[in-house]
Amino acid sequence: MDEEGWFSVTPEEIAIRHAERSGGGCVIDCFSGVGGNTIQFAKMCHHVVAIDIDPHKVELAFNNAKIYGVADYIDFIIGDFFQLASSLKGDIAFLAPPWGGPAYKTIPNFSLDLLKPKDGYSLFQAAQAITPNIIMFLPRNVDLRQVEELSWLSSPPLNIEIEENYVQNHLKGITAYFGGTAFGKLDL
Template sequence: MDPFCGAGGNVIQLAKKYTQVIAVDIDAKKLEFAKKNAEIYGVSDKIIFIQGNFFEIAETLKKYKPQVIVSSPPWGGPSYKKHEVYSLQKHMCNEYEGGGKKLYDQLRSIAPNVALHIPKTTDRKEVNESNFYR
């Protein structure tokens, strides 16, 4: 599953390897791009597309029982570069209480395996000390 699929790059790659992938995005236009891209790559029949705000529909996504979540969650747009050291807690998904930690905890409540693409300037000490990896 990818809860922030955007135009579908990650889900298309996952669908090339796995039998079923769940693609979620809040933006209807991005989801349409993802559907079109999946058709171009011949994997649209393997992908379930869901429009919605991950933070609002997280509980309902559990019914799909994904084993792995691969995602590049919202970093805060180009402004993430202004942070010399990027904090998952303070900067990622900061419009939601709990930020990156809350996101990670929600992802782990849905699937046992989570892989996040994060900015290369992310504070590694924060990641190691905050139980982002259990």
């Protein structure tokens, strides 16, 4: 782990929940970072394509996957998700984009426009080029109306389920499940 990895990695309990809800198949982890979610998806016997633009993060994720014994289930790619999205195929796209560092907590109503490297609408649209089955991990203070709007802007509109994620009784984030991942309806 590097310094940024310590505050940006998804807490393990939440990453396990994401993997349990994914239902199987090939998961595209669009912003894999140091591999917290990637590892949990791989532990559930999924094939994972882990993408990050930072070669150092990919190196850390690969090392972490080896420690967990799941590196053989993962294809690591150094690259820009937006440039790769149109050529990717998978059953689920997992979006846990950078939230802008720990300062996100000071924003009362976190807008999807604040996500990095592009706004949440652009992220979601790029993921839809892969699959309508999208899991999106977002800050606990995200504007839920905007998250729901993502499903309405799809054609046809996607099912959506929003889940609050707690660790030791503290709200840590919000997960939005779209398409077949909502309400556990994914058939692979």
